Amino acid sequence: DVVLTQTPVSLLISLGGQASISCRSSQSLVHSNGNTYLHWYLQKPGQSPQLLIYQVSNRFSGIPDRFSGSGSGTDFTLKISRVEPEDLGVYYCLQRTHNPWTFGGGTKLELK
Amino acid sequence: QVQLKESGPVLVQASETLSLTCTVSGFSLTNYGVIWVRQPPGKGLEWMGIIWRNGNTDYNSALKSRLSINRDTSKSQVFLKMNSLQTDDTAIYYCTRDRGPPGWYFDFWGPGTMVTVSS
Numbered sequence A: 001d002v003v004l005t006q007t008p009v010s011l012l013i014s015l016g017g018q019a020s021i022s023c024r025s026s027q028s029l030v031h032s033n034g035n036t037y038l039h040w041y042l043q044k045p046g047q048s049p050q051l052l053i054y055q056v057s058n059r060f061s062g063i064p065d066r067f068s069g070s071g072s073g074t075d076f077t078l079k080i081s082r083v084e085p086e087d088l089g090v091y092y093c094l095q096r097t098h099n100p101w102t103f104g105g106g107t108k109l110e111l112k
Numbered sequence B: 001q002v003q004l005k006e007s008g009p010v011l012v013q014a015s016e017t018l019s020l021t022c023t024v025s026g027f028s029l030t031n032y033g034v035i036w037v038r039q040p041p042g043k044g045l046e047w048m049g050i051i052w053r054n055g056n057t058d059y060n061s062a063l064k065s066r067l068s069i070n071r072d073t074s075k076s077q078v079f080l081k082m083n084s085l086q087t088d089d090t091a092i093y094y095c096t097r098d099r100g101p102p103g104w105y106f107d108f109w110g111p112g113t114m115v116t117v118s119s
Helices: none
Strands: A003-005 A010-013 A019-025 A037-043 A050-054 A067-072 A075-080 A088-097 A107-111 B005-006 B011-013 B018-025 B035-038 B046-051 B057-060 B067-072 B077-082 B090-096 B104-107 B115-118
Touching: A003 A088, A010 A019, A019 A037, A019 A107, A037 A067, A037 B090, A050 A067, A050 B046, A075 A088, A107 B067, B005 B090, B005 B104, B018 B035, B018 B090, B018 B115, B035 B067, B035 B077, B046 B067, B057 B067
Parallel strands: A010 A107, B011 B115
Antiparallel strands: A003 A019, A019 A075, A037 A050, A037 A088, A067 A075, A088 A107, B005 B018, B018 B077, B035 B046, B035 B090, B046 B057, B067 B077, B090 B104, B090 B115
C-alpha cells in the first residue's frame, strides 16, 4: 500500500502567518493516464473533512486563494497564507492513484 | 443541494455485524459513486470501499473479507455491512460522494456516525 507521510505532525502559527505542510509518498502518484490524484482535506474540530485542493494544485469551489498546493511525483506541499481562525484543524492528504486509496496521518494546525 | 447522512446503531457487540445506511439527496446514485471512510477516535482516516455509479464495488484489501457495500437507487440509499467486528472497529463512519472524472476526489461528506464496538 502507498504510505503518505505528512510533516510536521503539528504546526503552531500566528494569525496572519504562513503555514506549509508536506506530504511525501512511498511511491510515485502519477497515474498511468499521466494525472496525479493527490488531494488535500481539512477536518475542523467536530466536523467531517472538507475538500480544499484536488489533483495537487486545483482549489475546490469556494476555497480562498490563501490555500495553494504544489508538487509532483512523490513530494507535495500545501501552503496556507494569511492564516485565519477558521483554518484551524487537521489537514490530510489523500492519494487516489493506487488502490487502496490512502490518507496521510494528518497535520494539526493550531494558533500560537 | 447535495447531502449525505449516515445512520445505524451506536453500539455493536464484538463478533457481530455492523449495518449502516447512507441516505443521499441532491444527486442520483446512478450518476455518482459513494465511498465509505472511517476514523477511529483521535486517529486518521481510512478508505473502506466504494460503490461506483454502475453498481460495481471495490474494497480496501484490509477489509475486503468482512465488508460489503450495496445500494437501493430507488431510495437513494447505500448500505455498508461489515462482519466479525472487533473493538478496533470502533470509529466514526463517514459516507462521501465520489466526484468521478476528471478530478476523482471525494467532494461532499456526511456528518458521520459514531459506532462503538463493545467486548
